Amino acid sequence: MSRVYVTGLGVVSSLGFGRDAYWKAVVEGRSGFSTIESFDTKTLDRTVAAEVKGFSPRDFLTAAEARRMGRCSAFALAAARMAVTDAGLLPKHLAGDRTSVILGTTMGEADVIGELEESWIHGGNDAVLPNKLPLYGSTLLPIHLARAFGARGMVQTLPAACAAGNYSIAFAADLIRAGRADVVITGASELLQKLQFAGFVRLGAVAPERCQPFDKNRKGLIVGEGAGVLVLESEAHAVRRGATPMAEIGGTGLACDAHHITRPHPEGIGSLVAMREAIARSGVTADDIDFINAHGTGTHANDKVEALVIREVFGSRPVAVSSMKGMLGHCMGAASALEAVACVLTVQTGIYPPTVSYETPDPECDLNLVANRAASGRADIVLNNALAFGGYDAVVAFAKPGRLPDPNEAYRAALSDNAAAAAAAVAP
Amino acid sequence: MNPYAITGYGLVSPIGIGAEAFRRALVAHSRGGPDVFHDHPSCLDPKIIPQPTAAECFDFDAKHYLGDKGLRNFDRLTKLLIVAAKLALEDSGLKQDGVHKFSPHRIGLCSATAYGSLEAITEAVQVSELEDPRFLNPNRFPNTVINAAAGYVSIWEDLRAPNVTVVDGNCGSLDAVLSSETHLRNGRADAFLVGGGESLSEPLYLAFRKLDVLAEGERVFAPGRRESQGMRLGEGAAYLCLETQEFAKSRGAHVLADIVGYGNAFEPPESQALLVHVSPLAVQRAIRMALSDAQLTAADIDVVASAASGIPHFDAAELSGIEAVLGARPCVIAPKALFGETFGAAGALAMACVLSWFDGVEIGPVVQGKRPEHIEHVLVLAVGYYGNASAVILQRRTATAVVA
Numbered sequence: 042m043s044r045v046y047v048t049g050l051g052v053v054s055s056l057g058f059g060r061d062a063y064w065k066a067v068v069e070g071r072s073g074f075s076t077i078e079s080f081d082t083k084t085l086d087r088t089v090a091a092e093v094k095g096f097s098p099r100d101f102l103t104a105a106e107a108r109r110m111g112r113c114s115a116f117a118l119a120a121a122r123m124a125v126t127d128a129g130l131l132p133k134h135l136a137g138d139r140t141s142v143i144l145g146t147t148m149g150e151a152d153v154i155g156e157l158e159e160s161w162i163h164g165g166n167d168a169v170l171p172n173k174l175p176l177y178g179s180t181l182l183p184i185h186l187a188r189a190f191g192a193r194g195m196v197q198t199l200p201a202a203c204a205a206g207n208y209s210i211a212f213a214a215d216l217i218r219a220g221r222a223d224v225v226i227t228g229a230s231e232l233l234q235k236l237q238f239a240g241f242v243r244l245g246a247v248a249p250e251r252c253q254p255f256d257k258n259r260k261g262l263i264v265g266e267g268a269g270v271l272v273l274e275s276e277a278h279a280v281r282r283g284a285t286p287m288a289e290i291g292g293t294g295l296a297c298d299a300h301h302i303t304r305p306h307p308e309g310i311g312s313l314v315a316m317r318e319a320i321a322r323s324g325v326t327a328d329d330i331d332f333i334n335a336h337g338t339g340t341h342a343n344d345k346v347e348a349l350v351i352r353e354v355f356g357s358r359p360v361a362v363s364s365m366k367g368m369l370g371h372c373m374g375a376a377s378a379l380e381a382v383a384c385v386l387t388v389q390t391g392i393y394p395p396t397v398s399y400e401t402p403d404p405e406c407d408l409n410l411v412a413n414r415a416a417s418g419r420a421d422i423v424l425n426n427a428l429a430f431g432g433y434d435a436v437v438a439f440a441k442p443g444r445l446p447d448p449n450e451a452y453r454a455a456l457s458d459n460a461a462a463a464a465a466a467v468a469p
Numbered sequence: 470m471n472p473y474a475i476t477g478y479g480l481v482s483p484i485g486i487g488a489e490a491f492r493r494a495l496v497a498h499s500r501g502g503p504d505v506f507h508d509h510p511s512c513l514d515p516k517i518i519p520q521p522t523a524a525e526c527f528d529f530d531a532k533h534y535l536g537d538k539g540l541r542n543f544d545r546l547t548k549l550l551i552v553a554a555k556l557a558l559e560d561s562g563l564k565q566d567g568v569h570k571f572s573p574h575r576i577g578l579c580s581a582t583a584y585g586s587l588e589a590i591t592e593a594v595q596v597s598e599l600e601d602p603r604f605l606n607p608n609r610f611p612n613t614v615i616n617a618a619a620g621y622v623s624i625w626e627d628l629r630a631p632n633v634t635v636v637d638g639n640c641g642s643l644d645a646v647l648s649s650e651t652h653l654r655n656g657r658a659d660a661f662l663v664g665g666g667e668s669l670s671e672p673l674y675l676a677f678r679k680l681d682v683l684a685e686g687e688r689v690f691a692p693g694r695r696e697s698q699g700m701r702l703g704e705g706a707a708y709l710c711l712e713t714q715e716f717a718k719s720r721g722a723h724v725l726a727d728i729v730g731y732g733n734a735f736e737p738p739e740s741q742a743l744l745v746h747v748s749p750l751a752v753q754r755a756i757r758m759a760l761s762d763a764q765l766t767a768a769d770i771d772v773v774a775s776a777a778s779g780i781p782h783f784d785a786a787e788l789s790g791i792e793a794v795l796g797a798r799p800c801v802i803a804p805k806a807l808f809g810e811t812f813g814a815a816g817a818l819a820m821a822c823v824l825s826w827f828d829g830v831e832i833g834p835v836v837q838g839k840r841p842e843h844i845e846h847v848l849v850l851a852v853g854y855y856g857n858a859s860a861v862i863l864q865r866r867t868a869t870a871v872v873a
Contacts, residue, residue, distance in 0.1 A: 084601055084602060084603050085602055085603065103741075105741035105742060106741075108742075109742075109744050138734060138754065146615075147614055147615070147616075148613075148614065148615070149615070149636070154587075154590060155594065157672075157676075158590065158591060158594040158598075158672070159594060159598055161672070161675070162594060162595055162598050162599065163598065166675060166679070169675070169676075169679060171679045171680060171681075174676050174679060174680060175680075175744050175745050175854070176744070177584075178583065178584065178636075178638060178854075178855075179585075179615065179636040180583065180636055180637055180638040180853065180854075180855060180857075181744075181855060184735065184855045184856065184857065187735050187737070188737045191737075192735070193734060193735050193736060193737075193754075194733075194734075194735070195644075195647075195733050195735070196637070196735045196857055197635060197636075197637050197644055197648075198635070198636040198637065199633065199634065199635060199636070200585075200614075200615035200616045200634050200636050201616055201632075201633065201634060202614055202616050202620075208633065212633075212648065212651065215651045215652075215655060216651070219651060219654065221647075235597070235602070236590075236593055236594060236597055236602075236613070237613070239597055239602035239603075239605055240593065240605055240607075240610040240611075240613065242602075243602070243603070243605040243606075243607045243610060244607045244610065244611075245607070295630075295631035295633075295652070295657060296629060296630065296631060297577075297578070297620075297623045297628060297629050297630065297631065297632035298623075298629070299573070299623040299624050299626075299627050299628055299629045299632075300624065301624065302611045302617060302620050302621060302624065303611055310629070311629065314574070314629075318657075430611070430614060430616075430617075430620070431614070431616050431617060431619070431620025431621075431623070431632070432620060432623060432624065432632070433616065433620065433632055452655065452656075455656060456655075456656035
């Protein structure tokens with residue numbers, strides 16, 4: 042089982058394009074929130090989102106590419122081009138069947154389907170343009186990227202709602218570990234779209250102006266959009282081309298609450314399993330984790346349960362925790378991918394992103410928060426939490442290269458623990 | 470890959486609901502049974518869609534399987550998937566009389582869909598556009614999210630191991646096999662429900678009619694045959710229960726067959742302007758990779774359950790890809806001739822056909838080649854609309870083939 046390294050990062054976000062601009066904004070604690078311009082929010086009573094402004098597809102895409110894809114794919118391809126350049130990968134490294142593309146999303150090309158539906162509803166069947174139809178289909182996200190890079194391995198979209206980024210990164214790492222790919226371009230992309238925005242508002246989940254993760258007076262999330270892309274490589278491939286690994290992907294934990302479609306389990310049973318698995322499969326213990334990039338949406342339910350789970354896993358040890366959603370908004374499928382990019386940069390720089398807009402401590406969220414200002418600290422092994430809609434929980438560990446034990450031993454240990462758990466398992 | 474045991478399956482299809490009814494329908498069809506393509510599916514409003522031709526799960530009533538309570542906010546896709554999952558869990562013996570016999574913490578779900586719930590999206594856009602976004606129903610809105618249906622399956626059946634939704638067009642439920650295999654191999658679960666579903670809806674039907682690929686009315690529908698003039702839409706959901714050999718053996722499960730190989734490939738079109746295209750080369754590479762994964766050779770494949778749907782150039786490309794790797798010898802079948810194109814469910818329904826063949830049902834409908842007297846290995850294919858293809862190999866479970 043090979044080690045899996047992150048060798049390149051790409052970002053499209055409300056905080057900036059490219060990892061350097063993005064990271065600078067994150068470290069400074071800037072806000073990506075602004076008044077929504079891409080659609081009319083009248084009657085909704087909510088007007089703020091972390092909208093990506095000034096994104097021109099032609100800055101990153103050829104004319105043919107820009108014509109054949111929607112905004113969600115364009116975000117993904119732009120971020121992927123940055124990540125590939127960042128990794129120093131040449132076309133010869135990517136061409137062929139050993140390169141795969143695995144992407145996450147919640148809604149995919151939501152604007153394409155939205156426009157098709159609207160023209161149908163208002164103008165009838167004749168108003169629907171046939172050449173627009175094939176542009177829908179979340180299947181296309183990774184296919185656009187594969188075409189751009191000459192990749193001919195597996196192409197797959199994993200719509201795991203707000204855990205989609207982590208689900209994709211975890212599966213991409215597993216593909217490399219299983220020897221089914223040398224390089225995987227992975228991450229997630231998401232759009233701010235009016236129907237989905239209205240839906241979140243109707244669910245009562247959207248805050249009026251700002252998002253205050255873990256604050257006692259938190260009022261909900263701020264919807265965001267963007268794409269985060271990571272290049273993952275097998276150790277052998279990275280060594281062969283002389284690449285410098287930025288971070289190693291450690292253990293990954295996946296589980297399902299099986300509780301409620303939009304609310305987390307009150308005791309966070311799925312999140313607990315996912316966090317513990319990510320730690321165990323890294324071959325370390327909770328004491329070795331230096332920092333947690335929390336899901337921290339700023340909703341009452343999520344933050345309370347997540348804090349409970351973190352305390353359950355870490356006991357009285359005050360591990361440093363932060364949520365970036367007060368700056369970045371909740372970019373849904375792309376959220377954990379953008380946060381994964383930040384985790385890699387935390388591992389590289391030893392800087393923990395701040396939890397902004399934090400004012401009033403909440404006894405129900407008793408955490409060692411990196412409040413309002415970025416902090417420095419040890420960052421050998423960090424966790425990225427994603428606890429999503431549908432009860433999907435996914436946690437990924439990132440580590441300084443050379444810091445983690447042999448993944449074979451870590452996985453063997455996790456397997457035998459699971460086998461013991463299975464043997465002990467009886468019908469409930 | 471290491472072989473994984475298939476210990477049961479559950480499905481909802483236009484030709485039957487549940488493994489036994491499906492099997493009976495295949496037998497009936499081999500004797501010239503009824504055609505399930507209607508010109509008046511109940512889920513398509515004739516005022517919106519005049520004279521459609523499609524196969525719906527016409528006698529499907531979720532209440533019959535799930536009871537009266539808690540279904541109000543489910544869309545059709547969710548109901549199809551939950552019933553298929555319930556039937557699969559019962560068929561495999563993981564549940565008996567509605568009770569889990571083994572820990573649900575160790576049962577995962579890997580579910581494919583190509584388009585998610587267009588029904589829910591349409592409903593929401595109608596409210597938003599024709600009334601006001603303020604009137605969106607917060608209990609129905611979650612259905613617009615692609616993984617909502619699989620999320621509901623996990624809640625209904627209390628499945629707590631990884632829950633994965635795969636979107637890969639027609640290849641989805643075969644790609645779900647790789648996903649499940651990866652998670653089983655890594656010890657994230659002991660068993661996985663693997664498959665997918667797709668529901669028939671007005672926007673889906675209109676989109677394919679608009680693309681002019683449907684064999685409606687007088688147009689010939691003959692998947693895999695030269696005279697075919699188009700495809701027909703179906704719908705359904707199917708899950709196979711896939712288990713590690715150790716788990717299947719330790720619980721004394723009845724094993725129906727083993728999955729022994731997986732392959733996939735993507736080939737871009739030559740023209741930058743093209744989006745929709747089919748690649749015989751991708752089909753070839755997917756088959757070769759599956760053979761190598763299963764440590765088999767072309768000569769080992771007795772039957773191919775093809776993805777032929779009736780769109781002439783797609784079927785021709787697939788058949789040429791099959792012949793390039795396997796020659797003209799294997800018997801090629803077109804399961805979609807029976808129940809139409811079911812996208813996310815297609816691969817899983819094809820695998821359900823294969824399980825019936827292993828169980829003695831006559832192989833069909835045959836596109837080319839001769840029915841072999843004995844089948845040991847069947848290759849199941851899926852071909853995407855954008856240049857991708859996937860392949861899975863199923864192996865008959867015999868006394869000699871039992872894996873330690």
